[in-house]
Amino acid sequence: MRQVKGTFLDVDLDLHGSPSDIEQVVSVMAPSVVVMRHEGQDASLELAAQFSSAEIALQAFAELIQALPCDARSAWDRLEYRSANIGLRSGSQGRKLTGAISLEVIGTMFTSGL
Template identity: 45%
Template sequence: MADEPATTRFLNVDLDLRARSGLAELVRALEPTMSVMNHHGDFASLELHEQPEDIDDAMRRFVELIHALPPEVRALWDGCESRQMNIGIQAGAEPHSIGFGLSFHSMRLLVGIGAEVEFIVYGARSCANAPEALTPRGEP
């Protein structure tokens, strides 16, 4: 039985933060609503507890969580050097081409919280015994 070709698909969105100070306090405030994937020194990577339906759903949920922060924690968010939404896409053999984008509404929401966007595309697997797709931060 031949293996079906892998399908190109949206994986998830990671929120990557860099801050010279206050990052540990910000991460603690976000932990009840987000999973901490990585945190060391001036860098933290988080993702939503529940898998979003699509990219726009993820952006809307992240923005809602940031808007809900108390003012003192929001000041820590605003003080971050970098607030980047990393959109993970797993490439596959099918379809030949597919688009992944952000709606105008999502872009406006992200600008409102000072967030940047990066698309990360993971290469298609070429053989059936290749490891499963990696998470957006390169972890199995």
């Protein structure tokens, strides 16, 4: 596999669950995120701050989730799915981008329920 250099853009956090749980999570996270989309059972969030790598952005999301107040954390835990999508830009079409996320960050993501 040929490795292609790419530029990290952002991490989107896509959420799906009951409208009340989505509303509770989004309202608590709102000061730290940009709400890209919020319609009923779905929301898509990006961190308001810019980060230099996917790993740092994922860690920031995990810390934000771990800091949720109890009610918002319960709503987070009830969501049907939570998906982190890493945005990359590459000048080469049809080639696979590769990168690494540390085991420490992956462990934090799992304990956060990402």
